[in-house]
Amino acid sequence: MPQILEQEQTHSRLKAVNDALNGGMFVHVRRMLHSLPAYDVALLLESSTPSARPVLWQLIDPDQHGEILEELAEDIKDSIIREMEPEHVAEAIEGMESDDLAYVLGSLPESVFQQVLSSMDEQDRHRVEQALSYEEDSAGAMMNTDVITLRPDVSVDVVLRYLRLRGQLPEGTDKLYVVDKQDKLLGEVSLALLVSSQSELEISEILEVDVAPLSAEQHDSEVAQHFERHDLISAPVVDGNGCLLGRITVDDVVDVIREDAEHSLMSMAGLDDEEDTFAPALKSTKRRSVWLGLNVCAALLAASVSNMFEDILSQLATVAILMTIVPSMGGVAANQTLTLVIRGIALGHVGDSNARWLLGKEALVGFMNGMLWAFTLAAVVTVWKGDWHLGVVIAVAMFVNMLMAGIAGVMVPLTLKRLKIDPALAGSMMVTTFTDIIGLLSFLGTATVMLR
Amino acid sequence: MPQILEQEQTHSRLKAVNDALNGGMFVHVRRMLHSLPAYDVALLLESSTPSARPVLWQLIDPDQHGEILEELAEDIKDSIIREMEPEHVAEAIEGMESDDLAYVLGSLPESVFQQVLSSMDEQDRHRVEQALSYEEDSAGAMMNTDVITLRPDVSVDVVLRYLRLRGQLPEGTDKLYVVDKQDKLLGEVSLALLVSSQSELEISEILEVDVAPLSAEQHDSEVAQHFERHDLISAPVVDGNGCLLGRITVDDVVDVIREDAEHSLMSMAGLDDEEDTFAPALKSTKRRSVWLGLNVCAALLAASVSNMFEDILSQLATVAILMTIVPSMGGVAANQTLTLVIRGIALGHVGDSNARWLLGKEALVGFMNGMLWAFTLAAVVTVWKGDWHLGVVIAVAMFVNMLMAGIAGVMVPLTLKRLKIDPALAGSMMVTTFTDIIGLLSFLGTATVMLR
Incomplete structure (x- = not known):
């Protein structure tokens, strides 16, 4: 029982929250929830009974809703989304990574889905429509389209200046992808390589061409094996013509690895992988x-x-x-x-x-x-x-x-x-x-x- | 059966290798093994019968031995190491990351261990002795000591110039750690942040102080939870005084997550986690x-x-x-x-x-x-x-x-x-x-x- 420490923390928190809920101290609960990271709030929701979940959800700061939805187990995420107002869903998913965005929207009833889609801006709508065009368990549905691309004929120095001008990089960026004019993937340059290279070198001189990109149609279990095989942190995803579509990062892969490993345990007892322990x-x-x-x-x-x-x-x-x-x-x-x-x-x-x-x-x-x-x-x-x-x-x-x-x-x-x-x-x-x-x-x- | 594609590849390879082995075509097998990445060779060894393993091992290029040992399942790794000559072990482990190094040495018989240790250079010996001082399933045993540290009072520009002079960064570097003169961890700067910051800024102005380091004594399951909770790619490890000891990268954590998830499956059938499918x-x-x-x-x-x-x-x-x-x-x-x-x-x-x-x-x-x-x-x-x-x-x-x-x-x-x-x-x-x-x-x- 190695996780006892973390677990005890969660459960003493859960107990405190439950006590406060039962005592009607909603302001107190709101404050407690606000001080916790999204992962912990998700854990609290997953560990709560079905009747307590909607109450807790109401008490969570709406600005946090998106982040928490990203962390929640699917069964519970679905039940919460079904209860939310369409405008509220649209707000919560603003700024979500495209893979999570597609998941949330994919689980909405058709009428609500159209309503949410129409309340989004042009760019987000495009991202969602693209992500939804892939099968649920495919590399395409896992990937994020927010990547930084380079041309091969610029120098390291120019790239560094460009990045400085651009400001904050997309979350989890560890590599930049090198593409030609048709967006065809030529190779990649890790940030570690970029900062340790001489500034006058051209990208074409340092780029790593042996990248083995994933195809958007690959199953997520194959993606996980690919990551384990090559000890990757992120990998590019390309279409049939080798054009860059996006990238997959290891944090999403970790979820797949855990789910795949749990799958055998649950299946052997005739249970669904996503079975909610606290389902009615x-x-x-x-x-x-x-x-x-x-x-x-x-x-x-x-x-x-x-x-x-x-x-x-x-x-x-x-x-x-x-x-x-x-x-x-x-x-x-x-x-x-x-x-x-x-x-x-x-x-x-x-x-x-x-x-x-x-x-x-x-x-x-x-x-x-x-x-x-x-x-x-x-x-x-x-x-x-x-x-x-x-x-x-x-x-x-x-x-x-x-x-x-x-x-x-x-x-x-x-x-x-x-x-x-x-x-x-x-x-x-x-x-x-x-x-x-x-x-x-x-x-x-x-x-x-x-x-x- | 999502992994069918990758699996079929492995098994057609395994069949080809077995056929060549049985036909006595050792040169051919040697060439086949040489063309495969370490992960695939490890998979081949794991999928082979106990009698074929030593033969295969002999045919593998000794330069690859270290890398392949890093990828092998523990049971099989142990049996291979027991058969190796001490000098050979010393060669194979050269350049291994310190966590793997400690594992390999820890599984040697005492007499061989001393022999291997004495044939290593001063620096490696020190790294091993340090890594071996931690419990087997602790953060200390998982960490690598090869990290890049910075002082808070230097500018982004100076750091970039330093990295360029230094050349290749340690594998999987995504962050640099900021420490004071006593090696106390002050915070971290990701490469993504470094390259997107103005070059005249001081490290102290951009450093991320909210890093929640791991302690060297923490159990590996706790480390895995910590990584999942914060969607990390790497995390610093500190001692009781907050001094930086090393870092843990996500590829090692992925192994722990898979092992923990498999543990329940295997235990429920009364099997050992590390049970070798092809044991005698x-x-x-x-x-x-x-x-x-x-x-x-x-x-x-x-x-x-x-x-x-x-x-x-x-x-x-x-x-x-x-x-x-x-x-x-x-x-x-x-x-x-x-x-x-x-x-x-x-x-x-x-x-x-x-x-x-x-x-x-x-x-x-x-x-x-x-x-x-x-x-x-x-x-x-x-x-x-x-x-x-x-x-x-x-x-x-x-x-x-x-x-x-x-x-x-x-x-x-x-x-x-x-x-x-x-x-x-x-x-x-x-x-x-x-x-x-x-x-x-x-x-x-x-x-x-x-x-x-």
Whole structure:
């Protein structure tokens, strides 16, 4: 629990704000909110209950609204925007970076969207329309169009004088882009390089041409990999002709990296990535019932397998008592392998070239752990129930199921990936259902053969 | 599957390398490896089997060794370093950034460590000894000591001339730090600000004093939160007296963010964060058997609960057939809530101030999903088994277990957090065991009362 310090701070703040809200001390709350940076106010809103959020939002200085919207999680951002007046939205988004701007506007109902758009100035409207022309999770939607470009035939000294005249650079500027007359990207010059170069040199003499620009259509996960691969702080985005469209900065990429990494965790429990922890109960119930519904089918399938073995179950209650152990162990083992493979796929480690090796390895792990727990449980059950036949039955079933668990843990995610289905979403329930069925079949089947 | 493009590239490369290796075309492999950036070579090594890794490593140009070590996952880095000759390690780490340097040296056996240290030059040795004096996951171990500092009383023009004389800046430099004669941090000047300021201004007139430096003792997760909170590209690190020690850049922070996000995923399956997908089977078997051993105990506990109901089980095989459904549904529901709470804790959303509200909400979700699936299964079972008594039994048990699942899904992680135990590691098995037991108790208990 490394984040305890920061967390405790947030929660003592949240408690103070809640106490003040409940006590009706709105002026006090307003003052507290005003003194916090946007990130912390966003965290407060995200940690609040749905009923407290609109009240808090009313108490926030409207000048801060834009900045806070930029920081908020999508689900919560959407619900707040839906409640805002169109003119108010137009004010809040003034000066927002184009990627956030496009997101906010994209989540407005059509009628409000037109109203907001018409209340914006020409330049902003153009930026928004451009940003909205890209897919939601593309490089185009992530980029900012506010970049400084240079021609290759000017000197370092001229550039430095130009920058001094121009004044403040766009936020997060670390590089300047060099383009020709048609806006075609020729290369880049980092500020670090610019200030450490001799002033009489021409830009064409120092520019870095090996820049590997992103295309506007690339998926944001690819953008994140590109940044990690090259340890970038910012990267240019170009169109099909190589013309510069904008740039992506690492702070937006960090959000994508976190979301991608969280995606597997949430999907494996059948949850939506953007699920709001404090969503109203009815909304959560609806979202989760789909997953539970699938599990009902899986559980009924397992029960119908047991149903095939009614004979042995009606003869020996002990078999019924022990029948949950083997499926349980198989489920845990299969989910271990599955999790490893899902992470391996996400990191780009697992693919066609090594799938067979991995399958062999995980089958071997299943074999060895199968042997280990088959013997262990055979001993435990023989002592507990005083019948070595039962011990043999559970050992056989355990071994079979652990071996199959290792194989399923590799095969299921790789097959799903080939079918272009997200392994993190469907994989866990599929392998668990599989090991439940194999576990019951092998245990009840062996019991029927050996004990009846 | 957004990363498919990049992945396919990696895997067609890996396949080509493997084919060439198996064909004995070492010169060809050497040429292929040489043409790839360090990141891609690291990915190739990570995606290779344990037996292929040493061969590949031998074929890599030794000049690239350092860069590739910097990119490798820890488990694999360790195994490669252990195989290297001390002189070779000393060569590879030359010019490495101090954080990576400290890591590599820290993972060497003591005797080799001394040998490597003695073969380094004075300055490098000093940097290493300093970096090694911090805890492994601290800001001190992440930082680089290669920073450019300024005095406040010089002009922008002088600084620009100094930088031009100095030549190439340290990699990733985006800011210069302003310190007094005792190295105490006074503030920072970004390169963007420097180049856009009038040249006659003094540094003291433009410096940004509101920098919130990190302390060298802070945990890396706190560092990551600090970067996300302030959308930083780099941040200064100071000692207890406010003296500048070094700086941390965002590319190292990105690794921490990914690791932290992956931690929950891996822990919930009882896996180590750094688990190598292609580790030898015996090593994987040993690591995973601990978790499986815990699950054996949990499964035996559940079986001993069933054992208490031997009477009803020996009278009615149908009860045995249906008894796995209720525990299965409870387990899924509890893990949904648990996952949500674990993510909420990691993001800093869930704490004392809203724990009670969240408990109420999740209990309500459990109540509603309990009602829904109680009715559904009652209908299914009544039709299937032609006995409405069984329908009532499963409905009662389902409702009780779903309600308890919601409560356990909140209470377990919060209690573990209070006890300073990682909820991601222990939580999943605890809630599953709990819902298994409650599910069996309520189903078999109700069946005993109603059907006997």
